[in-house]
Amino acid sequence: MKTFLPGPFRAGEVPFSAGVDVGDLVYADASALDLPRLERVPEAATIADETRVCLERLRQTLSDAGCTLADLVKVNCYLTDDSYRAEFWQTFDDALAPGPYPVRITQVGGLAGDARVLLDAVAAR
Template sequence: MIDYLNPADLGDFSPQGLSSGTATDVFVYAAGLAIDPETMARRPEAESIADETRICLENVARILADAGLTLRDVVKTTCYLQDEAYRFEFLDAYKGAFGEGPYPARSTFVLGIASNLRVQIEAVAVRPDAG
């Protein structure tokens, strides 16, 4: 069974061929972006790297909520930054979202990201009642 998770309050990205998340009986995959689906540009409230990181993780949390999960169920994130100079502000905001830990495994890459985005976060969560 595969469920596609597209919370209406995050916007409809289907015209761009995107799904915000996918849930199986074991794993839930979620992508967090601070992107406006109308303009396909960074949302105005994502002024700082910390703001953008917070919005990305709030979106991930919102997608996970549709599957009955929280950030505490995340076991792995892949994070993309547009510039290495963002790493300290990003890390402070990232750790703030997960609290005192434990923290999921994380890979962070510096590379070009679509539109004028500076941060993108992908998360993998595991259903606690799986297997």
């Protein structure tokens, strides 16, 4: 059985789910975009701020499935510029301290709108 999760969005606000709960796994993603406008939310001014917004949105989606950030097992992290990597990693690691930390990759590429950070995650119960 699978359950689609709205995460930080209201039903019908965006044409997709923030996550999917499937058995012992939860698949979720998060960005700091105001999705209807494809613009970063005002509280995402710096890379650290944007990372914190992404993590908070991810936390909300995981919470819908009864999970927390501590349940993350894999996170694909996407940045639009490699110069953001150090600030992103520091903020990400601080938010998940003291660990254990999920498996993580960080890749540079284009993202929707003016997003600079995107998280694609898997959590396990």
